[in-house]
Amino acid sequence: MKSETSNRIKINPGFWSGLSQLGIAPHDIVRQAQLPSTIVTDLVVSTSEYFAIWQAYSELMGDTAEAIIKLATVFETAHYPPAALATFHARDYRDALNRMARYKRLCPPEGFRISENDERCTIQLEWQNANQAGPPVLVGITLAYLLELGRRGTGQPLQALSVEFMHDMGDESVLAAYFGCSIRTGAACNQLTLHRRDLDRSFISYNEELLEVLTPILDQSLSDQEQNRSITDTVKWIMKRSFTRGRADIRYIASELGMSERTLQRRLTDEGVTFKQLLAEARHEQALLYLADPSLEIKEVAFLIGYEDQNSFYRAFRQWEEDTPSSWRVKQERWRGGLVTD
Structure with missing residues (x-):
């Protein structure tokens, strides 16, 4: 038995704007996914519909790797929802990642765990409420976004130490060029490993006043959601x-x-x-x-x-x-x- 809210996923309007920047109309996505056209305006979908939308985007782009990197780089920071936007104004990369891990629970089904050990920081992707893993393009976008967060926040061309995917991701050379490391597929899990030293890098976009406004709102939203779960x-x-x-x-x-x-x-x-x-x-x-x-x-x-x-x-x-x-x-x-x- 599932709760009513666990299978309801909000799609940020900025997602459709990002697709339009790539020359893909929202209704083309909906048609490819064989979903009702009203989904573009409803903005709330089920887990299966959410996965279908991402899969349709990947199919229309032609190559999973190209689909991942193009959307990750073209998406404007201002289009992110409040939970994600708050991370760009964190004190440093570590603070941003921890905030993202916490507030990602407001946006199921994907989430992640962060662990620091020696010179490495490993971020492992998890699925919160779904009965199946999401399509490869969603996996890739999620991990690419976490590196993009560090790059935009610090203003530095950060590179990953390693990236692992469970499934085939298309043109691996495209991914390797973006992440700055070799790409491993057929792994036991989906994870991004960063240089731990990069987590101490300050964010040039740090905004203490904005965080003082956003943090209580997001904390309350998270508390309300977990109580209703x-x-x-x-x-x-x-x-x-x-x-x-x-x-x-x-x-x-x-x-x-x-x-x-x-x-x-x-x-x-x-x-x-x-x-x-x-x-x-x-x-x-x-x-x-x-x-x-x-x-x-x-x-x-x-x-x-x-x-x-x-x-x-x-x-x-x-x-x-x-x-x-x-x-x-x-x-x-x-x-x-x-x-x-x-």
């Missing part, structure tokens, strides 16, 4: 983040939410679900996501969704899909191959 969505999101740590049990989830196990069980009962049901749903959704990546072995998928042995995963998958993981993967690959051929 169903406990079901929150529990599943935490589960998916915890599988590989072997900590997706009710005690751990309850502690993450700051409540007792009994309170968590009661809240879930109020929403008509059980912890066991949610655990199965979260594993099912993540299994389909990982199986779509041919670089992952079946035993790796089992581990990534919290199964200690492959046989338990096979039994569960048969209950979910009435098929084996291997057979399901083959059928999906054939289906995708048919789409490409057509």
Whole structure:
């Protein structure tokens, strides 16, 4: 069960303006995505519609890499929504990235985690509320935007240390030229690694007065959104983040939410679900996501969704899909191959 708001994504009007600058009319995107024309003015779409819009943009551009870099560089800072605009007026690159990680939750489905270690800062892309990963062009745009943030904020031609993508991204030479490093595809996750020293660079666009106005507004918006978010969505999101740590049990989830196990069980009962049901749903959704990546072995998928042995995963998958993981993967690959051929 999903909350009403978790599948509603706002599209910033500046997105359509950016496309127009590239010579692509909004209605061409909508037509390519086979969506109602009213979406251009409604500005609120479902996750599947959101992904379809990005995929349509990529198809109209012809090459995923070209689509990523052209939009990332042509998009004017003034067109960003308030949550993103605030980051350009942060004190330094580190402050900007941390603000972006926090306020990105206002704009699902993509989000990211930041970790600093030795001379590296790694930013890993995550999907907040979606049952599937977004199209490659959205992945690329998100990571390119984070580097673009640093370049525009500092006024320096910053370069990445490394960039990794799970899927094919088109002309990798285009991406390598933009990011300033080699590009790796077929990776286990989508992530951008920066030189940690760059995070200390001050922003020439720092505006303390503007941040004093925007920060309370954004914090309140985030608080309101999280209060309205169903406990079901929150529990599943935490589960998916915890599988590989072997900590997706009710005690751990309850502690993450700051409540007792009994309170968590009661809240879930109020929403008509059980912890066991949610655990199965979260594993099912993540299994389909990982199986779509041919670089992952079946035993790796089992581990990534919290199964200690492959046989338990096979039994569960048969209950979910009435098929084996291997057979399901083959059928999906054939289906995708048919789409490409057509």
